[in-house]
Each structure stands twice: as structure tokens, then as C-alpha cells.
Amino acid sequence: MKRCKQDISKLGERTKAVHAGEVPDPVTGASAPNLVMSTTFVADADTTFSVEGMGQDDPFVYTRWGNPTIRQLEEKLAVLEDAETAVAFASGMSAATTLMLHTLKAGDRAVMSDVTYAAVAEAANELFPGLGIDIIKVDTSDPDALAAAVTGGVKLVYIETPCNPLLRLTDIEAAAEIAHKAGARLAVDSTFATPVATKPLLLGADFVIHSLTKYIGGHGDALGGVLLGRAGDLVPLRKKTSIRLGGTISPFNAWLIMRGLATLPLRMKAHEENALKIARYLETNPRITQVIYPGLPSHPQHDLARRQMKNFSGMISFQTERGRETVRRLAEKLRIIHYAVSLGHHRSLIFYLDTEELLATSFKLTTGKQLDSLRAFAGDGIFRLSVGLEDADDLIADIEQALNEGG
Numbered sequence: 001m002k003r004c005k006q007d008i009s010k011l012g013e014r015t016k017a018v019h020a021g022e023v024p025d026p027v028t029g030a031s032a033p034n035l036v037m038s039t040t041f042v043a044d045a046d047t048t049f050s051v052e053g054m055g056q057d058d059p060f061v062y063t064r065w066g067n068p069t070i071r072q073l074e075e076k077l078a079v080l081e082d083a084e085t086a087v088a089f090a091s092g093m094s095a096a097t098t099l100m101l102h103t104l105k106a107g108d109r110a111v112m113s114d115v116t117y118a119a120v121a122e123a124a125n126e127l128f129p130g131l132g133i134d135i136i137k138v139d140t141s142d143p144d145a146l147a148a149a150v151t152g153g154v155k156l157v158y159i160e161t162p163c164n165p166l167l168r169l170t171d172i173e174a175a176a177e178i179a180h181k182a183g184a185r186l187a188v189d190s191t192f193a194t195p196v197a198t199k200p201l202l203l204g205a206d207f208v209i210h211s212l213t214k215y216i217g218g219h220g221d222a223l224g225g226v227l228l229g230r231a232g233d234l235v236p237l238r239k240k241t242s243i244r245l246g247g248t249i250s251p252f253n254a255w256l257i258m259r260g261l262a263t264l265p266l267r268m269k270a271h272e273e274n275a276l277k278i279a280r281y282l283e284t285n286p287r288i289t290q291v292i293y294p295g296l297p298s299h300p301q302h303d304l305a306r307r308q309m310k311n312f313s314g315m316i317s318f319q320t321e322r323g324r325e326t327v328r329r330l331a332e333k334l335r336i337i338h339y340a341v342s343l344g345h346h347r348s349l350i351f352y353l354d355t356e357e358l359l360a361t362s363f364k365l366t367t368g369k370q371l372d373s374l375r376a377f378a379g380d381g382i383f384r385l386s387v388g389l390e391d392a393d394d395l396i397a398d399i400e401q402a403l404n405e406g407g
């Protein structure tokens with residue numbers, strides 16, 4: 001297939017986002033990527049029926065094994081993340097659980113951030129222990145706590161930075177050093193950062209996970225996930241685990257996400273610009289007791305954010321004195337911002353996460369130190385605001401009228 005006629009790795013991020021992975025159609029010359037919905041491909045007499053015999057560059061056989069539209073998305077993602085290769089999935093959760101099922105067997109031990117995306121935390125609490133896999137939860141933002149937990153015999157260290165929903169960071173370089181010293185691999189969920197902000201593989205991580213549903217797709221209309229890393233890890237992962245678990249992304253979703261991804265660098269610039277304006281406004285609002293945004297000097301890890309993030313992204317969390325009352329007001333009165341879960345869309349979204357509820361359902365933290373760190377970021381509960389691409393002044397006016405309504 002005819003690729004971009006230049007070595008794409010030498011080009012700028014915006015050029016990569018637009019051109020990487022995309023192939024003009026060899027039959028029609030179509031310039032935009034083709035959407036190939038076919039589940040099956042006409043084979044020749046030598047084609048094997050088991051995926052065991054499949055080579056990396058063999059012709060397409062069946063979409064669960066590989067598909068031209070999905071392949072284009074995987075190539076674009078690999079170029080943007082500076083990864084050797086990528087495997088796309090039906091969702092971020094499918095990427096995360098496939099990585100864990102591929103790298104961990106019964107009797108193995110893993111260390112994971114004590115605060116992660118809720119479904120990841122819940123799988124670590126319930127799904128993996130049931131399979132005989134021991135998962136130790138640690139506040140990975142504290143390198144000493146991480147080093148103490150990662151002893152010999154730990155196979156995988158799994159971190160999320162900035163983490164959902166706290167926006168607490170973990171030092172990727174330090175975590176990679178700790179993991180590798182103990183003979184473990186490091187996986188980083190970089191969904192909140194995106195490759196525009198941080199490239200964990202260049203900081204020593206072995207695997208990167210993204211929910212493509214968020215910033216990378218960027219428009220709230222397609223679920224997807226991806227794993228990125230070395231070909232030596234991911235080629236066997238695709239063959240041995242991903243194809244057998246079957247969490248294949250729909251080619252239609254891959255096509256939508258590829259279209260979103262083309263504008264990621266531009267969108268992240270606008271998300272950051274808007275978020276910084278709104279975070280500064282929130283800090284001046286007397287009803288708001290704490291604002292957490294990595295781009296603000298008041299973020300407890302602002303120095304690490306400046307070192308590790310080239311873009312502070314569009315996620316803000318804030319607290320009010322009576323969160324439970326404020327949530328009713330916001331859900332009813334906001335006119336532009338949607339009161340809804342998810343994040344990273346062009347549309348602004350806000351959702352309230354109650355700390356007690358999170359502790360009871362997802363995080364189940366046990367030590368006083370872990371609880372203190374969680375409370376320092378979350379208080380009794382946070383509003384997680386995903387700042388969209390609307391005009392910042394309109395978003396500020398929307399928050400202002402909703403918070404102040406009824407005195």
C-alpha cells in the first residue's frame with residue numbers, strides 16, 4: 001500500500017496527526033481514508049484457518065484478526081505516541097483488561113494505583129483476585145510507597161496519570177525505574193494526558209493505554225481503546241490474547257476516531273487554553289473551596305506537571321462547600337455544559353463524584369495515608385469538569401448563572 005511519501009517520524013505533530021497511517025485508496029484514488037466494514041476478506045488457497053499461522057503483514061482474513069480501517073487507526077496512533085506498534089480495542093476497558101490477562105497468570109502479583117478509572121479499580125478488586133491474580137493498591141504519586149510495594153515477583157505496575165477523577169499525577173520516569181529494578185513492566189493509562197501532553201514510552205514505560213472514547217476520538221460518538229508499545233510485546237498479545245478475547249473495535253468507530261484524531265493537537269491546545277481560563281475563574285469564585293488543575297501553580301504537583309506534561313489538558317476538578325446541594329443546582333440550571341459522565345469531548349461535560357460513594361464502590365482504600373491523599377485532592381466530593389471547545393466566556397457565564405441562581 002502507498003504510504004505518505006516521506007519519513008513521517010521527522011514531521012511535526014500536526015502533520016503526523018493528519019497524515020500518519022492514512023492511505024489513499026489504491027483503486028479509486030480516494031484521498032480520505034476508506035471505511036471497510038467487511039468482516040471477511042477473499043482469501044487464496046494458502047490461507048490458514050488458525051490465527052497461529054498469521055504473519056504481521058499477511059493479507060487480511062477476518063476483521064477480528066485485522067481490518068484495513070482499524071490498521072490505519074493503529075498506525076496513526078503508533079506514530080503519534082512514538083510507539084513501535086498499536087493494538088486497537090472496542091473500548092478502553094477492553095485494552096486494559098486484555099493487557100492484564102495477557103501479562104498476568106494465576107499466582108502472579110501486580111501493583112496498581114489506588115485511584116484509577118473506576119471500572120479498572122473494580123476489576124482489580126473483584127475480577128482479577130477471582131482468577132488468582134494478586135493486585136496490591138498503592139498511592140503511586142508517592143515514589144517511596146511505590147518502591148516499597150514493588151518487590152521481586154511483581155510482574156506489572158499499572159499507573160494512571162493524571163488519574164481519573166482526582167487529577168493526581170504519578171512521576172512516570174521514577175515509576176519506570178522502580179518497576180524495571182524489580183523486573184516488572186510499567187503500564188501507563190495516559191487517557192487524560194493524550195500523546196500531545198505526554199509520551200510515556202519515551203519516559204521508560206513499556207505499555208501505554210488510552211480510552212479512545214475520550215480526547216483522542218474527541219466527539220463523544222464512538223467507544224474505543226488502544227494499547228501501544230514494542231512489537232515484541234504487542235504482536236504476541238494480539239495473537240495470543242486480543243484476538244481470542246475478541247474485544248475488536250468496529251471499523252466504523254475506528255474511522256470516526258481516526259477523523260477525530262487528525263485534529264487532536266489543535267483540539268488539545270484549545271482545551272488547555274479554555275481550561276486554564278476557567279480554572280482561574282473558579283479560583284476567584286467564593287462558593288468554590290478548592291480547584292485542582294495541573295496547569296495552576298496551586299496544584300500540589302505543579303512542578304511535576306510542568307516537567308511531564310507539554311499540555312495541561314482540559315480536565316478540572318473543583319469542590320464546593322455543600323457538594324450534594326450544588327450538584328442539584330448544576331444539573332438543573334446549566335444551559336450549555338451537559339451534566340453527564342465521560343470526558344474529552346468538544347462539548348463540555350460535568351459530573352459530581354461523591355468521595356464516600358467512590359470509596360465504597362470503587363476504591364476501597366484501607367490505609368490512613370491513602371485516605372489522607374485522596375481527601376487532599378477530593379475533599380467530600382468533586383465536580384469533574386471536562387472543558388470543551390466552546391467559548392471560555394460562555395462556559396464561565398454558564399457556571400456563574402447556575403451556581404448563583406437562587407442565591
Ligand SMILES: *Cc1c(COP(=O)(O)O)cnc(C)c1O
Pocket residue numbers: 091092093094117160164189191192210211212213214223224225
Ligand atoms: C474512560 C476511561 C477508561 C475506560 O475507557 P472506556 O472507553 O470507557 O472503556 C479508562 N481509563 C480512563 C482514565 C478513562 O477515563
